[in-house]
Amino acid sequence: MAIQYNESEQIFHLQSENMSYILQIVNGYPAHAYWGQKLRLTDRPRSYINLSGNLALDRLPQEYPQYGSGDFRHPAYQVRLEDGSRITELKYQGHRIFGGKPKLEGLPAVYAESEEEAETLELELRDEYSGLTVYLNYTVFQHADAVTRSARLVNSGTGPLGVMRALSASVDLPRSDLDMIYLAGTWAREGHLERRPLGSGGTVIESRRGVSGHQLNPFVALAEPGAGEEHGEVYSMSLVYSGSFAAQAEVDPFRSTRLSIGLNPFDFHWVLKPGEAFQTPEAVMVYSPAGLGAMSRTYHRLYRTRLSRGVHRDRERPILVNNWEGTYFDFTTEKIVSIAKAGAELGIELFVLDDGWFGKRDNDRSSLGDWTPDLRKLPGGLTDLADQVKALDMQFGLWVEPEMISPDSELYRQHPDWCLHVEGRRRTEARWQLVLDYSRADVREYIYQTLSGIFSTVPVSYIKWDMNRYLTEIGSVQSPPEQQAEIAHRYVLGLYELLERLTSEFPHILFENCSSGGGRFDPGMMYYMPQTWTSDNTDAVERLKIQYGTSLVYPVSSIGAHVSAVPNHQVGRMTPLKMRGDVAMSGNFGYELDLTQFTDEEKEIVKEQVRVYKEIRSLVQQGDLYRLLSPFEGGESAWMFVSADRKEALAFYFRVLAEPNAPERRLRLQGLHPDYDYRIEGESTEDVLPGDRLMRIGLPLPGLKGDYASAMFRLKAVEN
Structure with a gap:
């Protein structure tokens, strides 16, 4: 049993293979009691919270705190009542414990494939004055x-x-x-790992852009000072959501830390009529000792096998070539077919x-x-075109950007009100485009009919779904004034509804997410x-x-990585093929250039890369990732993949x-079995070495010549 409830002390103990999460009704x-390494279940639990101490709300470690009745830290929720007041006080009413994991209405979430692999606790809280009821769901x-x-x-x-x-x-942590630790950046510089010590007050990472954004990722971790790849306690939160978010760590005067994550409350207000419900996105909380x-490996396994869905979840991903950096907008059927040929x-499987x-x-x-x-x-x-590509024994894929509309388009001339906008206000264009109003069912239906028509008639097996700008003038002419602050979230819900329809109806298509990268x-x-x-x-x-930073949360099976031409189109650097x-083979492998421009020598190199990747891709895409040397700490980087x-x-x-x-350099490996001997094949290397030696002394590195x-x-x- 993963969840134990002690009625006399009102203690809930959630337990996984190596972790305990404990809360208590006070x-x-x-109230939050414990989150860390696994504790024994006992028939005689004592209170985890000092009930004889100061139980003022400003000192009580809470699970879903409110504001206005004594707790001055940032709250988990806030509600405006009909009389204009914002005071509510949720109190425990009851609970349910059941096997499996329920779906979230209209939202993506981690899932369980059987009732045996997960257990869920649902707490019912109620504010008697307003009638607000909140159900907190915990799945372990x-x-x-x-x-x-x-x-x-x-x-x-x-x-x-x-x-x-x-x-x-x-969660209120007692330290x-x-x-x-979080991921920051901008366009063309995503996923950069940043780390700073906490101090008094709050530290916030957020997006106010309508999407999760290049700048900050919806993930945050708190780690012991000095904690690295192989040691130290880490507490982390990742939000299963694609819109504006906020994650905050607030250190109070008593040196406890409130860590939270969720929808960004900035410019958000949702009208909840009697009988209606509002579901928050899901937060995935991972502890590592x-x-x-x-x-990272906990996130990787969970997201790879219990967040991703469909027939492509466990399949090897095809090696592709994309024509974008090879031709940009200037191409013909003949040019495209020549690249595909x-x-x-060279053995590439998808164009x-x-x-x-x-x-x-x-x-x-x-x-x-x-x-x-x-x-x-x-x-x-x-x-x-697709038939000509398929005649080459290649799959055919297609780029779309269906959340956008160009002012210079037939669709805009027919439906200028279909974009997000506020009447009488300027419509901000970015990349000469506006954003379709996905809060509207008629707009979503048009896009569904258009795309499903293409998917039904063209033999397409891969879709690259792009989204090249953020949301501005977030308003909808179809919604009443009191709902205008809901539109950003309704946009995301509309997107999810459309994606659910398309991915369910066309399960054979491998969809790749993109948003200017x-x-x-x-x-x-x-x-x-x-x-x-x-x-x-x-x-x-x-x-x-x-790729190193992105792997902090996301499995390699989700990371697209391509070989492109040099000088590189983004930074102008010349690097060897x-x-x-090697960098691109550390993800979902492909090429993004004009293959017809390769020399005979380059073609042989690429042919070998394709051959090798077909041998190693199941290990890269499904194996356990170990990061060995960080590119953020010097001029060297290293990582490895290990089978189960x-x-x-x-x-x-x-x-x-x-x-x-x-x-002389040695690379200390991780994840191997210390009692196994390993045959090593590599750059000028062929040897058999024990696993413990490879992990504790290291693998001798060859003398590499030149930069890059x-x-x-x-x-x-x-x-043996």
Whole structure:
């Protein structure tokens, strides 16, 4: 049993394989008691909270705190009553414990495939004055050191309520000697790992952009000072949501820390009529006693196998070539087929036609919304092109950006009110485009009919779904004034509804999420699309940091990584094809260039890269990732992948700049079985070494020459 309830002390003990999460009802308030390494269940539990001490709300460690009745820290929720007051006080009414994990209405969430692998606690809280009822859901997984949390707010009263804040999870930790770790960046520089010590007051990471954003990811971790990849306690939260979010760590005067995550309360107000409910997104909380590496692997396994869905979840992902950086908007059927033919000769399995195939799309200033083939470029249309690609024994993929509309488009001329806008106000254009109002059912239905028509008639097996700008002038002419502050969230709910329809109706299509690269790389999108284009920056050196940082939360099976031409289109750097290949093979592998421009020597290198990746991709995409050397701490990077049975491993080492008289280097590996011997094949290396020696002394690195050097090592356990 994963959840134990002691009625006399009103203690709930949630227990996984290696973790305990304990809460207790104190004076009617759910109070946080413990989150950490697994504790024994006992038939005689004592109170975990000092009931004889100061029980003022400002000192009580709470699970879902309110504001206005004595707690001056940031609250988990806030509601405006019909009389204008904002005072509510939720008290415990009862609970349910049941097997499995319920779905969240209209929202993506982690799931359980059986009632045996997870157990759920539902707490019922109520404010008697207003009639507000809140249901807190906690699910603990038997074999994952994770707890998922969400809240459902129900108006059980007689008058309307205005929800001003509704976070998904809040935890009061009895310590403040912690570092805050998160992922930051911007376009072409996503996923950069940042770390800072906590101090008095609050530290907030957030998005107010309508999407999760390039700038900050909906994830936060608190780690012991000095905690690294292999040691130290880590507490973390990841939000399964694709819109504006907020994560906050607040250190109070008594040196406890309130950690929370959820919908951003900025510019948010949801009208809740009597009998209506509001469901928050889900927060996934992971505890690790063994550093950031163990935390990441918990997220990876959970998100890879119990967040991603569909037939592609466990399948090997195809090696692709995308024409974007090879042609941009300037292509013909003949040019596209020539790139596909070159790819087929090299063993590549999928061709993806990117932007420019529809309307009069000769640049990025027109035609979004006009999803009909441009017969000037493609005289035979999409079906003819797809058939020619498939005749080469390749799959056919297609780029779309269906959340956008160009002012210079037939769709906009017919429906200028279909975009997000406020009447009488300027409509901000970014990349010469506006955002369709996905809070409207008629807009979603038009996009559904348009895309399903393409998917039903064109033999497409892959869709790259792009979204190239943030939300501005967030308003909808179809919604009444009192609902205008709901539109940003309703947009996300509308997107999820559309994606659920399309991915359910076309399960054979592998959908890839993209938002100018990693602008919407979040768990919410992973529920519908098992992989994401990680960044528009394809430079191998920049990708070391981007892919390393992104892997803090997201499994490698979700990380798209391509080889592109040099000089690199984003930074102008010249890197060897060898290094570009090794970096890209550390994710979902592909090429983004004109393959017909390769020399014979380059073609042989690519042919070998494709051959090797087909041998290693199941290990890369489904294995356990261990980060060995951080690109944020020096000029070297390294990581490795290990099979579940630890009989096979793959290690990559990268060095950015050469140095004279460099010391002899050894790469200390992780995740191997100490009692196994491993045959090692790599750069000028073939040897058999014990697992314990490889992990404690390290693997001798070859003498690499020149800047931008890399090495790959394949390890297999040998029979004794």
